Amino acid sequence: MASQFGVGAGSGYLYNMEKNDGNFQTIYATGAEGSLAEGVDQVSFHRTAPVVASSDASIALQTSADTELSDGGTAKRYAVAAQSGNVALVGDTSFLEGANLRDADNEVFVGNLAEFLVGGSVEEDALEPMAEGESSPEQSQANRTTSSA
DSSP states (O other), rough: OOGGGTEEOOSSSOOOSSSSSTTEEEHHHHHHSSGGGOOEEEEEEOOOOEEEEOOOOOEEEEOTTTTTETOOOOSOOOOOEEEEEEEEEOOOSSSGGGGHHHHHHHHHHHHHHHHHHOOOOOGGGGGOOOOOOOHHHHHHHHHHHHHHH
16 A cells, blocks of 8 residues: 555565664664654664655665665665655654663654654645534445445
């Protein structure tokens, strides 16, 4: 589904035998471009998959050049967070865990993600109240399903 938006998750996991926090699966990603990377020097991930992004997407975070892919990939820079329009994809959620939240600039990155999530626009009629007795499309469908059973 994410590929429709110009981003996707790769297979395997990333690791770095040189730059880690006592665990080869811990990698550090640096801020690259876009609002998700603002104020981010590096984010610590503990089990991340690579992120694939189209040319229309911006790479928010990327690894160092000596990071490797478990599926036999070569050592290179890998994207681990990307943004395409109003869609963001991060290859891991471990940075949100309590024990990891205070690592590196994880809190800054979480703040940027939160701003991104609440910063979208709302369609004009999305918040209009329904008239009395009117049902939502979801309720109408449920009523039809229940009536036909």
